[in-house]
Amino acid sequence: MISALMPTFKRADLAFERGEGAWLYTADGRRFLDFGAGIAVSALGHGHPRLVAAIAEQAARVIHVSNLYHIPQAETLAEKLVAHSFADSVFFCNSGAEANEGMVKMMRRDQARRGHSERTRIICCDGAFHGRTIAMLAATGNPAYLDGFGEPAPGFDHVPFNNLNMLRAAITPETAGVMVELIQGESGIKQADAHFIRGLRQVCDEFGLLLAFDEVQTGMGRTGKLFAHEWYDVKPDIISVAKGIGGGFPMGAILATEEVASHMTPGSHGSTFGGNPLACAAGNAVIDAILAPGFLEHVQTTGAAFGEMLSLLAKDWPEIFELARGRGLIWGLRCKPPVGEVLNAALHEGLLCVTAGDNVLRLVPPLNVTNEECREACLRLSRAAQKLTDAMKGASE
Numbered sequence: 001m002i003s004a005l006m007p008t009f010k011r012a013d014l015a016f017e018r019g020e021g022a023w024l025y026t027a028d029g030r031r032f033l034d035f036g037a038g039i040a041v042s043a044l045g046h047g048h049p050r051l052v053a054a055i056a057e058q059a060a061r062v063i064h065v066s067n068l069y070h071i072p073q074a075e076t077l078a079e080k081l082v083a084h085s086f087a088d089s090v091f092f093c094n095s096g097a098e099a100n101e102g103m104v105k106m107m108r109r110d111q112a113r114r115g116h117s118e119r120t121r122i123i124c125c126d127g128a129f130h131g132r133t134i135a136m137l138a139a140t141g142n143p144a145y146l147d148g149f150g151e152p153a154p155g156f157d158h159v160p161f162n163n164l165n166m167l168r169a170a171i172t173p174e175t176a177g178v179m180v181e182l183i184q185g186e187s188g189i190k191q192a193d194a195h196f197i198r199g200l201r202q203v204c205d206e207f208g209l210l211l212a213f214d215e216v217q218t219g220m221g222r223t224g225k226l227f228a229h230e231w232y233d234v235k236p237d238i239i240s241v242a243k244g245i246g247g248g249f250p251m252g253a254i255l256a257t258e259e260v261a262s263h264m265t266p267g268s269h270g271s272t273f274g275g276n277p278l279a280c281a282a283g284n285a286v287i288d289a290i291l292a293p294g295f296l297e298h299v300q301t302t303g304a305a306f307g308e309m310l311s312l313l314a315k316d317w318p319e320i321f322e323l324a325r326g327r328g329l330i331w332g333l334r335c336k337p338p339v340g341e342v343l344n345a346a347l348h349e350g351l352l353c354v355t356a357g358d359n360v361l362r363l364v365p366p367l368n369v370t371n372e373e374c375r376e377a378c379l380r381l382s383r384a385a386q387k388l389t390d391a392m393k394g395a396s397e
């Protein structure tokens, strides 16, 4: 008989009762080091006092009022995002896919209002992940995700990641813009080349296209800058954000330049829940922590140290780990055995990770993780590698 909870996820046989920092505890008292952070969501770790207090206090005052009224918490959060980014205006929603949907609408609307209503198509990259809604499935383009869900939504073209010539060749009179990730997370922590991203800006300017970055996973400090595109010195027209922005409270956002945002007049887009007082109280607590002096530097230095530890780990266990790649606190360890086996072995050592494509183990700890905890994670990975090696030897004997 089917479970009451629809079986769309293959779940580990574990449930957590509480968390503290980078640690999660089961009801029977077992302790796990959380380097998955709920899929790069729990930016401040678990039980962060200021985040918890902000949510509790706001929940006691008022949780939701709708966007029919002013929401001071949303205005404050938008002002902070605008003050610290390329953007002039922000729209709040509730998830990554929803942010990307809205982003595509805004790209089309901008083209239409500038007299190019024929420009509706978005160029995306192979290996992309943009979410699971009908349109974002088509933008993602992964055949496995599309299977059984009918005709993919029209309007999305795909080119190989990091290939500027192919992208240029894919532009048609119907192209509205380009949507890419700075680091493809879901398909295995693959970084965009500086040459590609800078070239995209030039190509978009040349053809009058919009440049959109999906920063759902890379935004909000994950790479050591507030947004990953800052590393490239490139100014986008619009970006989407989600995952870490609410520190675990469901939230998404679209950040746009005035040019793009100015076409989004009352009634043009909406969300019942988007930017409600509770979500924005969480968002404000998170961004205040991220923008506090030293926080992003901590992500950079801890991330760099963690990357070095992972590279050494890969050298120590060449039969298990092929290489480490990433930036800030988003790292991938490419595995030799099936990554699912490595994930399970790590789990047995009390370390939580996430898998990604290309047989990669994804390590995305809370952004306030300590150097010590990174060292501990590597120790546990090393123990997992030892067990896997022993099992492989045992099987071949």
Ligand SMILES: *Cc1c(COP(=O)(O)O)cnc(C)c1O
Pocket: 094, 095, 096, 097, 098, 100, 129, 130, 131, 132, 181, 185, 186, 214, 215, 216, 217, 242, 243
């Ligand atoms: C997770 C993710 C999404 C989808 O976000 P949801 O909140 O699950 O809808 C979209 N794009 C990227 C890059 C992501 O990592």
